[in-house]
Amino acid sequence: MNDLLFELLLPELFDYATCLEYMERSALECLYRADSTGVTRLFELGSGPLLIKLTMRDGSFIQARLLHGSVPGIEEQERLARYITEWFDLDRDLTPFYTLAAADPLLGPLAVRFHGLRIVGIPDLFEALCWAILGQQVNLAFAYRLKQRLTAEYGRSMEWEGHTYYCFARPEDLLGVSVEELCALQLTRSKARTILEVAALLARGELSREALLDMPSPEAAEKELVAIRGIGPWTAQYVRMRCLRDPSSFPVGDVGLQNAVKVLTGMDKKPTPAELVGLSVGWRGWEAYATFYLWRTLY
DNA sequence: CTCCAGGATAGAT
DNA sequence: ATCTATCATGGA
Known part of the structure; x- marks a missing residue:
């Protein structure tokens, strides 16, 4: 089976190959398979599991092809299209970012080297x-290993042409699960407790991506997340960046970001969060993209 | 054995 | 409001 479901027109300043290179970076990633021909991922958006492969056509369209599963209805296809749009940040106009990057000593070379790279997101809040x-x-x-174990234990999978594809667990899948069971997967008690708490909040509808996006500001959403025990500033900023799609989120406490800046600037030690804030004055509004491009230098 | 890795919390100052 | 001791697990 290889049915073309639909095509999405790509924006300017988007480079599929560059995004794929980023996605290929970890052989340990269990939630999709990426190679130079495209990305394959298992979805559960409604009636049943869908194994979807995204490929490029003419350098200007992404094609969504159904590799396995029953052909989804129009509403489900629209959900899939929205997911893909969120996943690759297709609605974003990157022009301002490239303008400011060109004038920035740190970002300038990266904007050239990774031209067309989008923040590959994680549309699902859980x-x-x-x-x-x-x-x-x-x-x-x-x-990655922890995520793989969690997915294998509580998510769903599909075999296809010699590969296993996985769907991440849903909040409901973890409702009866104990801290001890998660600790057996090598999660710390804190991670286990926090994940179970988040699953419960989502399952009860007390937390949702929509509600966070409806809040007056990304900072307010961050505050809401940090109120959850086990979620600190870094975690909330990371979610702002990769799920809520706030381009101004800036996880200054991130060790990877600190190391990237240290290496690129030749500093003898990692910059402090305050120093990062100082460095980022020219990135206003696009700190998340700056961070993502800086992370990209680490692989 | 030591240090580090895409931190968070409770308690002290 | 900011510091610091502690937790906790695997990899180098």
């Missing part, structure tokens, strides 16, 4: 929160 929580204070390789 997945974004879990990924951020799992990534707290551990190296990325270990964070």
Whole structure:
């Protein structure tokens, strides 16, 4: 099966190959498979599981093809199209970012080197929160393993042509689960407790992406998230950046960001958050993109 | 054994 | 409101 479902017109300043290079960076990523031909991912948006492959046509369209599953209805296809748009930040006009980057000694070379790279997002709030929580204070390789175990245990999967594709667990999938069960997957008690708390809040409708986006400001949404035990500034800013799509989010406490700046500027030690704020005066409004491009230099 | 990794919290100052 | 001791797990 290889049905073309729909096409999305790509914006200016978008480079699919550059985005794919970023997505190929970790062989440990379990929630999609990326190679130079495209990205394949398992979706659950309504009636049943859909294995979707995104490819490029003519350098100006993304094609969504159904590899396996029953052909979704129009409403489900619209949800899929919205997901893809969010995933690759297709609605964003990057012109202002490239203008300011060109005048910035740190970002200038990166804007050339990674031209057309978008912040690859995590549209699903539960997945974004879990990924951020799992990534707290551990190296990325270990964070990927934790996510893989969590997904294999509580998510769903599909075999197709010799590969296994996974869907991340939904909040409801974790409702009866205990802290001990998650600790058995090598999560710390804090990560386990926080993920279960977030799952419960989402399942009860007391937390949602829509509600966070409806708040008066991204800062207000961040405050809401930080009120949850186990979610600090870094986690909330990370979610602002990759799920809520706030281009001005700036996770200054991020060790990866600090290391990237240290290496690129030749500093003898990592910059403090205050120093990062000082460096970023020219990035106003686009700190998240600056951060993402700086992270990109680490791989 | 030590130090670090895409931190957070409670308690002290 | 800002510092610091502590937690906690795997990798180098």
